[in-house]
Each structure stands twice: as structure tokens, then as C-alpha cells.
Amino acid sequence: MTPTKLPGGSEAFITEGGITITRTRHSTPYEGAIEAYVEALDSRRGALFSSNYEYPGRYTRWDTAIIDPPLVVSARGRAMEIEALNRRGEAMLPAIVACLSGLDDVAMGPVTQRLATLQVAEPDRVFTEEERSRVPSVFTVLRAIVALFKSHDDPNLGLYGAFGYDLCFQFDPVAFKLERPDSQRDLVLYLPDEILVVDHYSAEAWKDRYEFTGAGFDTAGIARDSQAEPFQRSDTVPPRADHEPGEYSRLVEKAKESFKRGDLFEVVPGQMFYERCESQPSEIARRLKAINPSPYSFFINLGQREYLIGASPEMFVRVSGRRIETCPISGTIRRGEDAIADSEQILKLLNSKKDEAELTMCSDVDRNDKSRVCEPGSVRVIGRRQIEMYSRLIHTVDHIEGRLREDMDAFDGFLSHAWAVTVTGAPKLWAMRFIENHEKSP
Numbered sequence: 001m002t003p004t005k006l007p008g009g010s011e012a013f014i015t016e017g018g019i020t021i022t023r024t025r026h027s028t029p030y031e032g033a034i035e036a037y038v039e040a041l042d043s044r045r046g047a048l049f050s051s052n053y054e055y056p057g058r059y060t061r062w063d064t065a066i067i068d069p070p071l072v073v074s075a076r077g078r079a080m081e082i083e084a085l086n087r088r089g090e091a092m093l094p095a096i097v098a099c100l101s102g103l104d105d106v107a108m109g110p111v112t113q114r115l116a117t118l119q120v121a122e123p124d125r126v127f128t129e130e131e132r133s134r135v136p137s138v139f140t141v142l143r144a145i146v147a148l149f150k151s152h153d154d155p156n157l158g159l160y161g162a163f164g165y166d167l168c169f170q171f172d173p174v175a176f177k178l179e180r181p182d183s184q185r186d187l188v189l190y191l192p193d194e195i196l197v198v199d200h201y202s203a204e205a206w207k208d209r210y211e212f213t214g215a216g217f218d219t220a221g222i223a224r225d226s227q228a229e230p231f232q233r234s235d236t237v238p239p240r241a242d243h244e245p246g247e248y249s250r251l252v253e254k255a256k257e258s259f260k261r262g263d264l265f266e267v268v269p270g271q272m273f274y275e276r277c278e279s280q281p282s283e284i285a286r287r288l289k290a291i292n293p294s295p296y297s298f299f300i301n302l303g304q305r306e307y308l309i310g311a312s313p314e315m316f317v318r319v320s321g322r323r324i325e326t327c328p329i330s331g332t333i334r335r336g337e338d339a340i341a342d343s344e345q346i347l348k349l350l351n352s353k354k355d356e357a358e359l360t361m362c363s364d365v366d367r368n369d370k371s372r373v374c375e376p377g378s379v380r381v382i383g384r385r386q387i388e389m390y391s392r393l394i395h396t397v398d399h400i401e402g403r404l405r406e407d408m409d410a411f412d413g414f415l416s417h418a419w420a421v422t423v424t425g426a427p428k429l430w431a432m433r434f435i436e437n438h439e440k441s442p
Contacts, residue, residue, distance in 0.1 A: 003153045017099065017148030021157070022211040022220070033198050033205035037065040038282045041301045043228040044068055045085065047160045047190065050297040052289060055388060058315070058327065058399065059295040063198035066160055068226040069190035070219075071096070072303065073145065073159065075138040076185055078120040078170070082145075086225040088193060090114060091217045098215075099148045105136035130372050133408075133415035137170040138187065143411055149191070156197060157210060161189035162300055162308050166442075168418045172429050178442040188302045193224065231280055232305060238274045242440040251438055258434065265361060267425035267434050272441045281307045292391055313390055317417050319410040324370065324402050328362040330422065331355030331385070331396035345394055346387055355396060359385060363398045365421040365428070373412045374402035 003011035046067035070089035109117035164186040258264040285299035294311035336342040383399030425431025
């Protein structure tokens, strides 16, 4: 369905959930378009996602940013909150509550003008591997919210934010040994009403602004308020690490014992390090982007004095239509001092049987993950041990694709891979149990 052209150049379309959205596009200067957003994220909620690395057919250069979103969705375990962050969010919140009130596995809690709380039920039956992504979970709620605002007439409007490791336990229950702090959130997602898009190929930038109209509400005419939460450095610094010297090496020996018994093929236990940092979050984000160009760079102000800054070379899952693709990475070597040294390093990496075996295992697990949700016979490796060159490292990467079944969607694709074997280990459930029983921090 084609959007309706309105006087003044705006466009209107109706979402799958019956919400009428009016989109107004404003061109903005390409040079420096993103800088104001980077600076603003020190004190205002929002997110910036960038790609400053190219690989033909896989990665392109782009920037997307949101600031001062009207709504935020968060979860801790199966308890969820949907919070209006300004008056525009207050106008939209009742429509979301009405949408969620009809879900079988969701119990609505207290609802105020600014906050709706709810609880997702525990599953009451056993689900097969193929049904794993449909277990009642916080994603039951996210599916409903996305459906309410989804339209094929706009590729950018959606939920932006971060997912936490503990979400996997909603599908693969593991007895907790570590106590989770009350402040820990398992996901934080924003619904924006303004999105900046920077297209580096065409050297263009623009802002899309959205107005939402539904049963009993209309955001048109309501100001886009911003609430600054100035960055505050922590008053205290935790101990430098959560492991004593030598403690992690002993954990590695325990893992080796599990390998010998056949309980595990691989496991990825972590340790935490802390360091006082005097820089503003925006300064860290700029430095990281400059020294480590990556397909995926991110800078998110999550609110509650929490920021997430990082850069990653690895695509987790990408779904376009019914095509699902992933790019498992395993096999790493440092860059050489020049092109000739690089070529020598590449030969070493490609001749490493260890690195080849590790990537093979990662891809085998990945293909098994896809088989839960894809058409039989559609999962295939389309790139094997491809070389990707980064500022300091060289990686070997596989490229795997499949075709989602008719009854599956992007959420199914995402959840079938939660989480990558390079995060947990293999077999995944046994690896997650080992991690829970042996890590020092949640």
C-alpha cells in the first residue's frame, strides 16, 4: 500500500495495528549531521547506530540516530514496564495498554498516566525445539507492540535499544546461582518519534518526524519535550576485577575437565574489569569509532545513569523479508605492519587447523539454530572462511543464509540464535549452566 501524499509534502500510512502515522521528512546537512546527536546522548536518552566499514554484499556505511524518544520498554525477568518519557508518550501509552490487555500470557499490573506494568506468565507446557521461539516471554509483548506500529511503508520506524544476556533463560531455564541486582534490566528498547538517517553513499542526511493517531489519541500539536539527565561520574569505583590473580586460569582448567568428559565442546566464561574513567560517554564513543572502524558501532543512553558503548565486527542475525543471514566469526590474527606482512598473517590464519575447526563448529551450531525456523533445505553456507580486515585484526568469517518458514518472523530468527556460540559455548545449554555456576558476577 502506497503512503498518502499530504499537502506540504508529508506522507500518511496506516499500520497493521490500525495506527495512522504521518511522516514528515526534513533534509539536513550531510557534513556533521551525526555530531549533535553524539553530544546530546551524554545527557538525553536515545541511541546512535553506525557502520563505518564496508564489505560488498554484507556491510555498508550508514548512521541512524534517535533522541528524546516518547516511550521506553524495559524488562527484568518476566516483569516489564512501558514508560512514557514525555507528554507525547503519555498520549500513546493507552493504545499500547489496550493492545497488550488482550494477550493470553500477559497479566497487566498497575497503570498510571506515565507507566504501565505487566507480568509475563511462565510456560505451562513443554515446547519443542521448533516451537522454542514461541514460548511465552517478554518477546510475546514485543511482538504485539511491533505489530501495532508495523508498516511496510516505513523501513526505519521500530524499537531501538539493547538486549541482555539473561533473556535466553526465558527459553532455556537454568537454575540461578548468582543473585541479580534490582537495577539489572534485561532489555531497554525505545520507540522514537524522530529518526536521523545518514546515507554515506549518496552523501545525504535527513530527519523523519512522526505523528501518531489512533483511537482516542493524537500526538499532533504536542511538543517534543526533552528531559536532560546530565552525565554524572560514579562516586565509587568497584574493585579492579571480580577475579583474584590466578583464579580465572583455574577456571580454565575446570573447563578442560569438562571437555575431556565430553560435557562441553567450548565454553566462554567471562570476568569483569573496572576502571575509573574521567571522559564523557560521547568522548569514548568518538575515540572508539576512530580507532576501531566496524560494521556495528553503537552508543546508547539507557537512562538511569547507564550507557552502552561498543563496536563489533559480527552480524548477529539479519532478516530481510523471509531471508535470514548470519556471519559467524572465529579465527583471529593481528594485522601486519604492511600489505606484505598482512598477506603472511592471512596465510598463517588460513593454514591453522585449530581456527578452521573452531569456525566449523560455530557454523554447525548456527545452521542447527536456523533449522528450527527455516524451510528444510534452505540453510546453506554462501561464504566460507572469508577474510575480513580490521584496523588491528584479521578475522575468518563464514556467511550463512536460510529462508524463514511462512509461519515464522524476524523475532523467531532472532530468538532461534540466542545466543551465539561465541558468547556461550557448545552445547549451548550445558555451556550456559557452566557459566552460571562458575562466573563471579551476573
